[in-house]
Amino acid sequence: MSRLAYIGFIxxxxxxxxxxxxxxxxxxxxxxxxxxxxxxxxxxxxxxGTDGLGRDVFxxxxxxxxxxxxxxxxxxxxxxxxxxxxxxxAGFYGGFVDKFLSGYVFNVFLAFPGLLLAIxxxxxxxxxxxxxxxxxxxxxxxxxxxxxxxxxxxxxxxxYVLAARALGASNLRILFTHILPNxxxxxxxxxxxxxxxxxxxxxxxxxxxxxxxxxxxxxxTMIEEARQFFSSSPHVLLFPGIAIAMTVLAFNFIGDGxxxxxxxxxxxx
Amino acid sequence: MKYKxxxxxxQLALMLLVIWTxxxxxTLLIEVVPGDPxxxxxxxxxxxxxxxxxxxxxxxxxxxxxxxxxxxxxxxWNGMENRYAEYWTGLLQGDLGRSFQTDxxxxxxxxxxxxxxxxxxxxxxxxxxxxxxxxxxxxxxxxNSLVDNAASFFALMGISLPTFVxxxxxxxxxxxxxxxxxxxxxxxxxxxxxPAVTLGAALxxxxxxxxxxxxxxxxxxxxxxTARAKGVSERKVLYKHVLKNGLIPVVTILGLQLGVxxxxxxxxxxxxxxQGLGLLLLEDGIGKRDYRLxxxxxxxxSVTFILxxxxxxxxxxxxxxxxxxx
Numbered sequence: 156m157s158r159l160a161y162i163g164f165i166x167x168x169x170x171x172x173x174x175x176x177x178x179x180x181x182x183x184x185x186x187x188x189x190x191x192x193x194x195x196x197x198x199x200x201x202x203x204g205t206d207g208l209g210r211d212v213f214x215x216x217x218x219x220x221x222x223x224x225x226x227x228x229x230x231x232x233x234x235x236x237x238x239x240x241x242x243x244x245a246g247f248y249g250g251f252v253d254k255f256l257s258g259y260v261f262n263v264f265l266a267f268p269g270l271l272l273a274i275x276x277x278x279x280x281x282x283x284x285x286x287x288x289x290x291x292x293x294x295x296x297x298x299x300x301x302x303x304x305x306x307x308x309x310x311x312x313x314x315y316v317l318a319a320r321a322l323g324a325s326n327l328r329i330l331f332t333h334i335l336p337n338x339x340x341x342x343x344x345x346x347x348x349x350x351x352x353x354x355x356x357x358x359x360x361x362x363x364x365x366x367x368x369x370x371x372x373x374x375x376t377m378i379e380e381a382r383q384f385f386s387s388s389p390h391v392l393l394f395p396g397i398a399i400a401m402t403v404l405a406f407n408f409i410g411d412g413x414x415x416x417x418x419x420x421x422x423x424x
Numbered sequence: 425m426k427y428k429x430x431x432x433x434x435q436l437a438l439m440l441l442v443i444w445t446x447x448x449x450x451t452l453l454i455e456v457v458p459g460d461p462x463x464x465x466x467x468x469x470x471x472x473x474x475x476x477x478x479x480x481x482x483x484x485x486x487x488x489x490x491x492x493x494x495x496x497x498x499x500x501w502n503g504m505e506n507r508y509a510e511y512w513t514g515l516l517q518g519d520l521g522r523s524f525q526t527d528x529x530x531x532x533x534x535x536x537x538x539x540x541x542x543x544x545x546x547x548x549x550x551x552x553x554x555x556x557x558x559x560x561x562x563x564x565x566x567x568n569s570l571v572d573n574a575a576s577f578f579a580l581m582g583i584s585l586p587t588f589v590x591x592x593x594x595x596x597x598x599x600x601x602x603x604x605x606x607x608x609x610x611x612x613x614x615x616x617x618x619p620a621v622t623l624g625a626a627l628x629x630x631x632x633x634x635x636x637x638x639x640x641x642x643x644x645x646x647x648x649x650t651a652r653a654k655g656v657s658e659r660k661v662l663y664k665h666v667l668k669n670g671l672i673p674v675v676t677i678l679g680l681q682l683g684v685x686x687x688x689x690x691x692x693x694x695x696x697x698x699q700g701l702g703l704l705l706l707e708d709g710i711g712k713r714d715y716r717l718x719x720x721x722x723x724x725x726s727v728t729f730i731l732x733x734x735x736x737x738x739x740x741x742x743x744x745x746x747x748x749x750x
Contacts, residue, residue, distance in 0.1 A: 262442045268683035275722045278710040362588045385592045396589035403584040
C-alpha cells in the first residue's frame with residue numbers, strides 16, 4: 156500500500172485515540188472560562204493558546220475529535236450499508252425497480268442537497284447531535300446508492316457477466332460473486348469521502364450555529380467563535396481548522412491508498 | 425422520433441412527480457415544529473386575540489391536510505379547507521405564502537435575493553472547471569510525475585480545508601494585508617472573486633480528482649491499447665478517446681454539485697456577508713423563526729436542483745450510449 160495511506164491510517168488512528176482518551180489527554184476543563192486569560196497565544200501552560208472566553212484551545216480541539224468522529228463514523232456505517240443494498244437492487248434488476256428507485260426515490264432524496272436538508276431539519280426540529288446524525292444519514296445513503304448503481308450498470312454489460320449468465324448462474328450469485336467485488340472500489344473511495352464529508356457537514360452546521368450547540372467543543376463552533384478576531388488572534392481559528400483538515404485529509408489518504416491497492420490494473424502499471 | 429418524444433414525456437412526468445413529493449415534504453416540515461408557530465413567533469406575552477389573528481392570517485387555524493387523525497375520533501375528512509390544498513393553490517399561482525415576520529410575500533423576498541446566489545454559484549463553478557480540467561488531465565496522463573503529485577496535493581488541500589477556514593484566510597491575505605478586495609459585501613463587480621474562489625475551492629478539488637482518476641482508469645481500458653496498437657498518437661488517444669469517456673462521471677458530479685454549491689453558498693454568504701438566498705434563509709428565516717420563509721427557500725433551492733439534475737441525466741444519457749440503449 157502507498158506511503159500516504161499509511162500516513163492516513165496513522166493520523167486517523169491518532170485522532171481516534173485522542174477521541175477515546177480525551178479525558179486523559181486534555182490539560183484543562185473544556186468549558187472552564189477565565190476572562191482574565193482571553194486570547195492568550197500558544198504557551199507552555201496553554202499549548203494552543205486560549206479563546207475569547209479564556210478556555211484552553213488544546214483541550215477543546217481534543218474533545219472536538221470525539222464529536223466529529225462519532226458523527227462521521229455513525230453516518231458512514233449506516234448510510235453505506237443502506238445505500239449499497241438499494242443501489243445494487245436498482246442497477247441489477249433494472250426495469251421498473253430501477254425506474255422507481257433511481258428515477259423517483261433517488262431524485263427525491265437528491266432533490267435536497269445534504270447540507271440544505273440538514274439545515275431545514277435542524278431549523279424545524281431544533282439542534283442536537285442525534286437529529287444531526289439522522290439528517291446526514293437520510294441524505295448520505297443516496298451517494299453510495301448512485302455509485303453502486305452506476306458500477307453495476309457498467310459491470311453487468313461486461314462479457315464475463317454474460318458468460319456467467321450463459322453458464323446458468325443465478326441472479327444472486329452473479330450479483331455477489333461477479334458484480335459486487337468489481338463495484339466495491341469506488342464504494343470505498345465514496346466511504347472515505349463520505350467520512351470526510353460527514354466531518355465537514357457537522358463542522359459546517361456547527362459553524363452556522365445549527366449543529367452541536369455550545370458550549371460543546373465542536374470544531375465548527377470554535378471556528379465561528381474565532382472568526383471575528385482572526386486577524387489579531389489567528390491561533391484560535393487555526394488549530395480547529397487544522398484538526399478538521401487533518402481528519403479529512405487522513406480519510407482521503409486511506410481511501411486513495413485502498414483504491415490503488417485493491418485495483419490490480421492500477422497497481423501493476 | 426416518436427420514441428424520443430415518449431421518452432421526453434416520461435422524463436417530464438417523473439420530474440413533476442419528484443417536485444410534487446418535494447413540495448409535500450416541505451409542507452410537512454412546518455407541521456413538525458415543536459409547539460405552535462404562532463406562540464413561537466409572537467412570544468409568550470402575546471394575547472389570545474393576537475394569536476388567533478395570526479393563526480387566521482397564516483392559515484394555521486385550518487387543518488394541515490385532507491385527512492387528520494385524532495385518538496378519540498379516528499380519521500376525519502377535512503375537505504378542501506386545508507393548508508396543504510391552499511399552499512398548492514397558491515404555489516400554482518407563484519404564491520409561496522406570506523412571511524410570518526414581515527408579512528411580505530415570500531416569493532418577492534426570495535426572488536430579490538436569488539440572482540446574487542445564482543451568480544455566485546455559477547462563478548464558483550467556472551472557477552472550479554477552469555482549475556480542474558487542465559490540472560486533472562495533466563495529472564492523470566502523467567501518473568506519479570511531479571505535476572501529478574502537485575495536483576494531488578492541491579486537490580487534497582481543497583477538499584480537506586473547509587470553506588469557513590479558506591474564506592477567512594483569503595480575506596486576511598487579499599483584503600486585510602494586500603487590500604485588493606473588500607472583505608465583505610458586493611458593492612463592486614470584483615467583489616465576487618473572493619467568495620467565488622472560496623465556494624469553488626472544494627469543487628475544483630473534487631473535480632480534479634475525478635478527472636484524474638477517470639483519465640487513469642480509461643487509459644487502462646482495452647480500447648486505448650487498441651488505439652495505441654493502431655498507431656494513434658498519444659495526444660489523440662488522450663483527447664479523442666480517453667477524455668470523451670472520462671468526462672461522463674465528471675458531468676454527473678457537476679450536475680450533482682450544483683445543489684451542493686447552492687446549499688454551500690449559505691456558508692460563503694455568511695463569511696462574506698453576500699446578500700443572497702443563503703443569508704436570507706439563515707438570518708431572516710431560521711434566525712427569526714420565519715418558518716414560511718424557510719419553507720419557501722428550501723423549496724426554491726430544491727426545485728432548482730431537480731431541474732439541474734434532470735438536465736444532468738439528459739446529458740449523461742447522450743454521452744454514454746451503453747446507458748441510452750438500456
